[in-house]
Every structure is written in C-alpha cells, then in structure tokens.
Amino acid sequence: MAANTQSAEVEKKIRAAFEAFDYQSNSTVDVREIGTIIYSLGRFPSQADLHNFIAEVEEEEDQTGYIHLDRFLPAMTRVLMEQMFPPISEDVLLQAFEVLDEEHKGFLDPDDLSQFMMEEGEAFTQEEMDEMLTALTDHETNLIYSKDLLNHLIMDPEM
Template sequence: MAESKPSAEAMVSDVHKKIKAAFEAFDYETNNTVDVREIGTIIYSLGCFPSQTDLHDFIAEVEEDHTGYIHLDKFLPAMAKILLEHKYPPIPEDILLQAFEVLDKEKKGYLEPEELANYMTQEGELFTQEEMDEMLTALADHEKDLIYYKDILSQLTIDPEL
C-alpha cells in the first residue's frame, strides 16, 4: 500500500507547530515575543540559512515598530511562508565539508578556534564576536580546544525534510 501524502492543511499545521516551538524556546518572558537578536538562531534552528541581507530584510518585515522585539503573530505567518516555499535551503553536507577542507590548508582534520574565528569575522558575511563565541562554545572539542569539522557536520546541516 502506497504511503499517502499529508494534506496541505496537515503540512501547514506541522510547520506552524515547529515554528511555534522554536520561537517559544527564546520567549523568555512567555509573552509571545522574542528579542530581535534571537531571530537568526530561531531561523537557523528551523533549517533555513538566509544571507545576512535576507535575514535583515526578514527582521525588518516582522519587527514591531523598531522596538527590538518580534511578536509571534507576525513571525509565524512570515516564517511559515519561507518554510513552505523552501526558501533559504540548508547547505549540503558535502559542500560544507569542502569549505572546511579549504580552510584546513595543512589537512589536519581540525581547525583551531582562533583560526575559524579569524575566517568568520574577517571574510565573507562577517560574524559578530558574540555569534562567534556562541558557535565556538557549541562546536569546539572542549578537552582539546579544537574543532574537528568532520564530527560536527551533522550539527551544521539539517535534513531538508520538514
């Protein structure tokens, strides 16, 4: 028997549940708002990887009158549209591995945190120091203080299936 595809309504409902759960994880005051600085993390956690320009445009669309906060009522429909249209797709694991290998000029199989921080804060779409600290905390092997990139690829890529 063939598997039946979920209805459009069921897909939208599932997408809304995922978005709401991701949003609520950062709604520290449980008032259906999050700090605008958390939006990138929320979007990334949902498997979308917009450019910094796209992220800023999205924030401008959903931010409450430049208050620094975003309300769930504005975020939910805008984010659902992005997910349902498969905008900002994740980077495939093999492409990400190639990128790390380019940075690992000596083919050691790891990068030192300072090395990665230099690349991420000085070239391409620049990361802030706060974003870099967060990333290094999550990715570095804390015993050896190194980033074994082959071991973390699965953390940086997300199954594109909703």
C-alpha cells in the same frame, strides 16, 4: 509524513530555535538574532531576503527591536514548508570546512575558527562568535568536528 505531523514537527523545531535566543523567556527575541535563528534552521537567505523577512515579522506599530514568537512562528513555518531561502548543500559546507582544516584532521580549534571568522569577509562580532562556538564546540574535547558542524547546519530534506 502527513502534512499536519510535518507542520507540527516544523513548528517544534522553530520554537526550539527561537527559545534558545529568548533570554528573558517572554516569547520575544532581539531583531538582530533573527538571522542566526534562520541560519540555525538550515536556511540561508540573502541579506535582502533577511531584511524583507524581518520587516514582515516586526511589529509595525512600535518597532521595539524585538520580534514576538506569535509573528515569527507562522512566517518561519511558511519559509520551511515552502522551502524558501535555499539551504547550503553538504558538499559546499564540507568543502568550506576542508579549506580551514588544511591538515584534514576532521576538526577545527575554536580559536582558529574564531580568528578566521572575525577577520575575513563579512566579519562576525565577538558576541556572534561566542554564540556560534557554544553551539558547535564539543564540550569534552573543546574542538569543532566536521560531522557535528554539518549535522547542525543541514536540515532534514523532508522539511
């Protein structure tokens, strides 16, 4: 894939991820959504790396708590093109899913996942869970399938 074509594809994916959280359609997102956007693009920075990234893209002058697409897009394009912030391997994700899927059914109930994610480790808020479940739950069966989860969390290695 040519560099310009690859860069255009990367920018397209970044825009789509950003726009999913641009609730007011004004090319800005709440700074608290930046981690979720980065995760949705298949990159998993440490908390320190995430903090540094936010500091890089946040408006220094006014620090409104919002990030503008014009500042996010070039910084995130660089992250993806230079393969910064390591992705999580499919094997590790599958192992984590299987821990929760004790009966090896290949799917999880959203309520069970929500309960686990809000009680264990660095707990998610209800708002964070609602956003994640909306993106991951099969709307016909109301279940979260391992294959869908993996496809959502693993980016094309060409990026």
